[in-house]
Amino acid sequence: xxxxxxxxxxxxxxxxxxxxxxxxxxxxxxxxxxxxxxxxxxxxxxxxxxxxxxxxxxxxxxxxxxxxxxxxxxxxxxxxxxxxxxxxxxxxxxxxxxxxxxxxxxxxxxxxxxxxxxxxxxxxxxxxxxxxxxxxxxxxxxxxxxxxxxxxxxxxxxxxxxxxxxxxxxxxxxxxxxxxxxxxxxxxxxxxxxxxxxxxxxxxxxxxxxxxxxxxxxxxxxxxxxxxxxxxxxxxxxxxxxxxxxxxxxxxxxxxxxxxxxxxxxxxxxxxxxxxxxxxxxxxxxxxxxxxxxxxxxxxxxxxxxxxxxxxxxxxxxxxxxxxxxxxxxxxxxxxxxxxxxxxxxxxxxxxxxxxx
Amino acid sequence: xxxxxxxxxxxxxxxxxxxxxxxxxxxxxxxxxxxxxxxxxxxxxxxxxxxxxxxxxxxxxxxxxxxxxxxxxxxxxxxxxxxxxxxxxxxxxxxxxxxxxxxxxxxxxxxxxxxxxxxxxxxxxxxxxxxxxxxxxxxxxxxxxxxxxxxxxxxxxxxxxxxxxxxxxxxxxxxxxxxxxxxxxxxxxxxxxxxxxxxxxxxxxxxxxxxxxxxxxxxxxxxxxxxxxxxxxxxxxxxxxxxxxxxxxxxxxxxxxxxxxxxxxxxxxxxxxxxxxxxxxxxxxxxxxxxxxxxxxxxxxxxxxxxxxxxxxxxxxxxxxxxxxxxxxxxxxxxxxxxxxxxxxxxxxxxxxxxxx
Numbered sequence: 001x002x003x004x005x006x007x008x009x010x011x012x013x014x015x016x017x018x019x020x021x022x023x024x025x026x027x028x029x030x031x032x033x034x035x036x037x038x039x040x041x042x043x044x045x046x047x048x049x050x051x052x053x054x055x056x057x058x059x060x061x062x063x064x065x066x067x068x069x070x071x072x073x074x075x076x077x078x079x080x081x082x083x084x085x086x087x088x089x090x091x092x093x094x095x096x097x098x099x100x101x102x103x104x105x106x107x108x109x110x111x112x113x114x115x116x117x118x119x120x121x122x123x124x125x126x127x128x129x130x131x132x133x134x135x136x137x138x139x140x141x142x143x144x145x146x147x148x149x150x151x152x153x154x155x156x157x158x159x160x161x162x163x164x165x166x167x168x169x170x171x172x173x174x175x176x177x178x179x180x181x182x183x184x185x186x187x188x189x190x191x192x193x194x195x196x197x198x199x200x201x202x203x204x205x206x207x208x209x210x211x212x213x214x215x216x217x218x219x220x221x222x223x224x225x226x227x228x229x230x231x232x233x234x235x236x237x238x239x240x241x242x243x244x245x246x247x248x249x250x251x252x253x254x255x256x257x258x259x260x261x262x263x264x265x266x267x268x269x270x271x272x273x274x275x276x277x278x279x280x281x282x283x284x285x286x287x288x289x290x291x292x293x294x295x296x297x298x299x300x301x302x303x304x305x306x307x308x309x310x311x312x313x314x315x316x317x318x319x320x321x322x323x324x325x326x327x328x329x330x331x332x333x334x335x336x337x338x339x340x341x342x343x344x345x346x347x348x349x350x351x352x353x354x355x356x357x
Numbered sequence: 358x359x360x361x362x363x364x365x366x367x368x369x370x371x372x373x374x375x376x377x378x379x380x381x382x383x384x385x386x387x388x389x390x391x392x393x394x395x396x397x398x399x400x401x402x403x404x405x406x407x408x409x410x411x412x413x414x415x416x417x418x419x420x421x422x423x424x425x426x427x428x429x430x431x432x433x434x435x436x437x438x439x440x441x442x443x444x445x446x447x448x449x450x451x452x453x454x455x456x457x458x459x460x461x462x463x464x465x466x467x468x469x470x471x472x473x474x475x476x477x478x479x480x481x482x483x484x485x486x487x488x489x490x491x492x493x494x495x496x497x498x499x500x501x502x503x504x505x506x507x508x509x510x511x512x513x514x515x516x517x518x519x520x521x522x523x524x525x526x527x528x529x530x531x532x533x534x535x536x537x538x539x540x541x542x543x544x545x546x547x548x549x550x551x552x553x554x555x556x557x558x559x560x561x562x563x564x565x566x567x568x569x570x571x572x573x574x575x576x577x578x579x580x581x582x583x584x585x586x587x588x589x590x591x592x593x594x595x596x597x598x599x600x601x602x603x604x605x606x607x608x609x610x611x612x613x614x615x616x617x618x619x620x621x622x623x624x625x626x627x628x629x630x631x632x633x634x635x636x637x638x639x640x641x642x643x644x645x646x647x648x649x650x651x652x653x654x655x656x657x658x659x660x661x662x663x664x665x666x667x668x669x670x671x672x673x674x675x676x677x678x679x680x681x682x683x684x685x686x687x688x689x690x691x692x693x694x695x696x697x698x699x700x701x702x703x704x705x706x707x708x709x710x711x712x713x714x
Contacts, residue, residue: 008695025382028405031691048385048405328659334388338365
C-alpha cells in the first residue's frame with residue numbers, strides 16, 4: 001500500500017499510553033481514525049480512539065482481528081514482542097518497518113548499526129558472561145555502565161561499574177540476560193533531534209532540544225538547545241543519516257551527547273519521543289501529526305519552529321502542581337491517568353519563553 | 358458543582374459534529390473524557406470520544422443515562438429541543454446556561470436582549486401574520502429580510518423582501534412559523550469576536566476575525582481583521598458585555614457588522630464558532646480548550662495571538678483540494694466525514710500568513 005490514506009481510514013496503534021493518545025488526536029485532525037491495541041485496562045489512548053482492543057501480545061486471534069480492522073499499523077513503544085510483529089507483518093504494513101525495531105530493541109545491534117554508519121557512540125562491548133565482562137572492562141575501562149541488551153528504559157536494567165570490583169554485582173543485576181558494557185561519556189549536555197521521514201523518502205527534522213534528566217527520567221526539554229550553528233546542523237544531519245539508512249517511515253527520536261570530541265549518539269527511539277512534546281506548541285505541525293502523516297503516506301508538514309519553548313514533565317505527584325503552573329504562556333497536556341504513582345508520567349507543560357530565536 | 362473537574366471526569370456534549378469533535382480533542386489535553394449525545398449515526402465526534410450515545414432528543418431514558426454518566430453538560434449547537442434541556446437541567450449543570458440558549462434560539466428574543474443592553478442591531482420587528490408584516494415593512498422599509506424566529510442557520514429559513522410586493526411570497530416561505538423582519542444593513546465588513554467567560558466570571562476574548570461568506574456559508578476568516586484600534590476595542594467590549602449580561606460560562610461567537618454608524622451585532626452563537634478555528638494555529642490556547650476550561654471550571658487560558666492566520670473552510674468538494682493546499686505554513690483540519698455533499702463542512706485549513714501584527 002503506497003497510496004495516501006483517505007478520510008475515514010484507520011491507523012492501528014500498538015500501545016495505548018500517552019504517546020498513542022496524542023497520536024490519536026493528531027490522526028483525528030487529518031480525518032483518520034485510530035484503533036488501539038493494548039494489554040492493559042483503560043489505556044489513556046482509548047479515550048480519544050475510534051476503537052480499542054484489550055488483549056495481550058500473544059493473543060493471535062485478537063492480533064488478526066486488529067490487523068483486519070486497520071489499514072496500516074504503527075506503534076508507540078519499541079519493545080513489541082517479535083512473535084506479534086511476525087504475525088502482523090504479512091497482514092498489514094507496519095510503519096516504521098521491522099529493521100528500525102530490530103535495531104532499537106537491542107542496544108548491541110543499535111550501537112553496531114550506528115558504528116557502521118560512521119557515527120560516534122560510547123565505546124561498547126557485548127557481555128554474555130564474566131569472561132566477556134572482564135575483557136570489556138579491560139578494553140573500555142571504568143567507570144562504565146552494564147546494561148541489558150533488551151527491554152531497558154528510564155534507567156531500569158542498568159548497573160554502574162565504578163571500578164573493576166563492581167563487576168560481579170553488576171553482572172548479577174542483569175539476571176542472566178545478554179548485556180552490553182558501555183563506557184562513560186563526558187558530555188556537556190544532552191540534546192535530541194526529532195526527525196521524520198515520509199513514505200516518499202523526504203526528511204524533515206525539528207530543531208534540536210536540550211534535555212535534562214532527573215532520577216533517570218526526562219525532566220525538561222528546552223528549545224533552542226545551547227548549540228553552535230555547526231553543532232545544530234551536525235545534529236540534524238546525524239538524524240537524517242539514520243532515517244535514510246533504515247529506509248525509515250515515521251518519526252524517530254535521536255538522543256545525542258555533546259562532547260569535546262563532537263556529537264555522539266546515545267540512543268534512538270523508533271517513535272514519537274517525550275523530548276519532542278515541545279513541538280505541540282512551538283510548531284505548526286507537531287511530532288505526532290508528522291508521524292501520522294508519514295505513516296499515512298501523506299507529505300510531511302511544515303515543522304518549522306515559531307517559538308522558544310520549555311517542556312516540563314509532570315511526574316507522579318508533580319501533576320498536583322498543574323493549577324499553579326497553568327499560568328500565562330503555558331499550555332497544559334494531561335494524559336487522563338486517574339491513579340498517581342511515583343515515577344509515572346502524568347502529563348507535561350509547554351511554556352512559551354519567547355518568539356523563536 | 359463549582360469545583361474544577363479533575364482528571365478522568367467526563368464532559369457530556371450534546372451534538373456530535375465537527376465542533377464536538379474538536380471540543381473532545383481539547384478535553385483530552387486537559388485529562389478529561391467526553392461523552393457525545395447525537396441522534397445521527399457515526400458522528401465525527403465519536404471518533405475521539407470516550408463514549409457516544411446514539412439516541413434522539415426525545416428519548417428520555419437515554420437522556421437520563423447520559424446525564425448519569427457525565428459530570429457537566431455542554432453542547433456544540435444551540436437548537437437543542439427545550440424538552441431535552443428541561444429533563445437534563447435538574448440532573449447535571451448545563452454550561453453555558455439556559456438563558457444563553459433561550460436568547461440565541463429565538464432571533465426576536467436575541468435582538469430584544471441586545472437592544473436592552475444598549476447594543477446596536479439591525480432594525481427589527483416581530484411578524485406573525487400579514488398585518489404584522491405590512492406594518493413592519495412600513496416601519497423598517499425595504500430591502501429587508503424575513504427570517505423564522507427559530508431554527509435557521511447558514512441562510513436557511515430566510516426570504517429577502519426587495520420591495521413591498523415580495524411580502525406575500527416571503528411570508529409563505531415561513532410556512533406559518535413565527536418570524537422577524539430585519540432591515541438591511543449597509544456594512545463594510547463582517548467581523549466576529551470569540552469570547553470566553555469562566556465560572557469565576559473572568560472574561561477573555563480572542564482578537565476579532567474578519568469573515569467572508571459565500572452562498573450564505575462562512576468561506577474564510579482572517580486575523581487580524583481590518584479594524585481601527587478603536588473598533589477592535591469596541592468589538593471586544595461588546596462581546597464582554599454580552600457574556601457578562603448572560604452570566605455566561607463557556608465560549609461564545611459574536612458576529613458584528615462594521616457600519617458607518619459603528620458596530621452592530623448581527624447574531625450570537627452560544628458555542629464554539631466556525632469563525633474561531635484560526636485560534637487552533639494562531640494561539641497557545643484555542644477556542645475549543647477555552648470552552649472546555651470554562652465548562653470544567655478551570656481558569657481560562659492564555660488566548661493571545663502569535664500569528665496572522667487565514668482560515669478557509671473546505672465545503673463539499675473543496676476537500677479534494679486538500680492535497681494541493683497542504684503546503685508550507687498551512688495546517689489541515691479534517692472532520693472525518695466519509696461522504697462528501699454539496700454545502701457540507703468537510704474541514705478547514707489554517708494558513709499562517711506571518712507573525713502576529
